[in-house]
Amino acid sequence: MDGRNAVNLLDRHQGPDEPDTGTTSTTFAPRKAADIPDDMFINAVNQAIQTRRAKEGIAVTWATRWDVEAVLAGHPEQVGEVHDYPTMPSNLVLAKARKMILKGKLDGCYCGCRGDLRVP
Ligand SMILES: [Zn+2]
Numbered sequence: 001m002d003g004r005n006a007v008n009l010l011d012r013h014q015g016p017d018e019p020d021t022g023t024t025s026t027t028f029a030p031r032k033a034a035d036i037p038d039d040m041f042i043n044a045v046n047q048a049i050q051t052r053r054a055k056e057g058i059a060v061t062w063a064t065r066w067d068v069e070a071v072l073a074g075h076p077e078q079v080g081e082v083h084d085y086p087t088m089p090s091n092l093v094l095a096k097a098r099k100m101i102l103k104g105k106l107d108g109c110y111c112g113c114r115g116d117l118r119v120p
Helices: 038-056 065-072 090-102
Strands: none
């Protein structure tokens, strides 16, 4: 096991159909992007990047949107994998990323691809 599933994380513009793992272990369950504070999102991106560096032993400078989902959902140990978190829906994290990118608080892509998210 190398901590990844079938998703090719090197192919930026091909996302998976999020598999449903039924994972849930957090009480933070935002209903809209605005429920996620900007600072929390930025911290999650930075934590996801640091976790990827530690797990993969390479100096990555960005996180995937799935990495950020894992951190926000309270599962930083699942950074580098792709899971569906009922309390942290993909489309909500993507909407938050879009707002942050348009505000210039985040670098990356919000088209629905891997994202390559990082704090500018
Ligand atoms: Zn994209």
